[in-house]
Amino acid sequence: MKKICILGSTGSIGTQALDVVSQHSDLFEVHTITAGNNADLLIQQARQFQPDTVVIANEDKYDYVAKQLADLPIKVYGGSQALCEVVCNQHIDIVLTAMVGFAGLPPTIEAIKSKKIIALANKETLVVAGEIICQLANEYKVPILPVDSEHSAIFQCLAGEQGNRIEKILLTASGGPFRKLTREQIAEVTPEQALRHPNWEMGAKITIDSATLMNKGFEMIEAKWLFGVKPSDIEVVVHPESIIHSAVQFSDSSVKAQLGMPDMRLPIQYAFSYPARLHLETERLDLFKLGAMHFEPARMDDFPCLRLAYEAIEKGGNMPCILNAANEVCNAAFREGKISFYGISDIIENCMHNVAFINAPTLEQLYTTDATTRTMAMERVQKS
């Protein structure tokens, strides 16, 4: 029985992870669930799964959650510091990091130090602190199993390929809802349009990142760290059907790809069951119904966030942290109607030029970079 801690259990990944656990309750058990703000869903999940521990990161909601669960033998904590403590519980085998944004970093670090298997769904962790995280994981001999569909695809393609050189990673992208628009049309898009993603149902923040291709940029950075390749060896392939979830090309020219209908429960379950596979009740790929798959290059000039991501990881240091912090601010500002679509990349690029560059930042310096960048980005948002 693997005991699982889900950081961010009320989000899209978190709820699907709980579904995976329900389908294999003979193999998996929920030990800890945590949420940022969604107290009611957290309470409902706690009643259903009877975990050992529950954390509500928003301290204002602690009393409410504690009171609602008072009749059950569940430990309830409040505040984000509690996240860093609960992940260390000796009974936990796997920590699924499924919270959104930079907040995922500190508990992930603590989980690695406690030698938990990391099922990584929080991409900002590697985007911001890839070098530090990879060094830590290496030091503590902790496997980091990707939960993103793209990275899980790559990880699945690498099974049995130990020691074989990766020549290229083909990172597929749906292209987002604006793939077919002209640059002029893109300049005018609204948050409502951006939130209608064609293939995947996700949270609002990631959906916007998907429309700007920043999400793909983050995934490229994440892939660099997870699989030890150069950014220039990662090629973004726009594949509107989202059936090939990514692929790996080896030195003998052979390309291995992982395909399927879009269902995030597959990468979640694979991270939980790896290296075994378990039955998953979901729609099977039907190539005849599909008929065709298409491929085209990413329009880096018209979706500058992807270009900025390549520039940030090539530069290294705290630059991806700047990229991420500025993006979090701009993503929210766009959703709130404060800036335009291209306002996002303009402000991010401006922050990348103006926040002080640090070549080999400590974690402390990354926190400072994050705070400084957010302040700067918010100023730029106000002025625009």
Place this chain on the structure above:
Amino acid sequence: MKKICILGSTGSIGTQALDVVSQHSDLFEVHTITAGNNADLLIQQARQFQPDTVVIANEDKYDYVAKQLADLPIKVYGGSQALCEVVCNQHIDIVLTAMVGFAGLPPTIEAIKSKKIIALANKETLVVAGEIICQLANEYKVPILPVDSEHSAIFQCLAGEQGNRIEKILLTASGGPFRKLTREQIAEVTPEQALRHPNWEMGAKITIDSATLMNKGFEMIEAKWLFGVKPSDIEVVVHPESIIHSAVQFSDSSVKAQLGMPDMRLPIQYAFSYPARLHLETERLDLFKLGAMHFEPARMDDFPCLRLAYEAIEKGGNMPCILNAANEVCNAAFREGKISFYGISDIIENCMHNVAFINAPTLEQLYTTDATTRTMAMERVQKS
């Protein structure tokens, strides 16, 4: 240094295998080469690769080959019985079975008994005697590594998946040169049209089998034996671009596929280097240049050879042997202009109904079935 015996070195697979060996002469060495009839190319290859042993199966050409190689310290043998002896040489590590047709069976059996790694390019071996071969390989703990591009693709997708159940094999097919013709048009096709295969350069026999889809039927039977799946779990997917070389669907819905530009040196090299991969100087897959991949079901009614292959393996026993023997005769008869395209499947089906069925044939009974079927098929050819 792996020492390699190439049965059928002058054919399409054989010459490409020698190319692979030349590119990695630090890892591979040619120990033995054999040919059926092409004495001149065999002599040329022997001069270039300086193997320990050379066999010309056509005994009439033995004196010529022996004389031409008299100045070299190469052992030269003649006759097909010699094939069964040379594969047992203690210095040989890998036997590549690249001869065409039923003749590949006896030396393959001897190679297994001598515990050689089998790089299997002769599909008739498994089509005719899959049960016997698999039992033998199991008994002698000999790996059978597939060299067909489709089976190599499946084998590559199965790396690292030990113990994970195969839900379905997606066996891709180019569809052959007559994919878009109506049934009426197919009835009129000539050998010349059939020999123009769109994607792969192969020998004439296999090219015709590719046009009738019998080649795909054989591959389906081969896949059943190699990967231990039911025929009904193998789905033929017509994919005209021939970029996905086949795929495997697992019980969690995940599909892994192997892709690349068509180049038989990849599966040959992978069988030689497995589980490692070596650099291969060949064209890389360019998804942007490709643009799209298409998929459609196989037209089993209009290409009855594929249906007959499913029927033969479902029936089992000596039925696939009947299928293969009748096909060898009809394939040649079609090339010689003696029968029409649908004459091939008509005569095969007739033989399947009329040759005596044996449920669990011995090897001896398979030889008898083969001979009986050939005689019957030839009679049918004469009468048509």
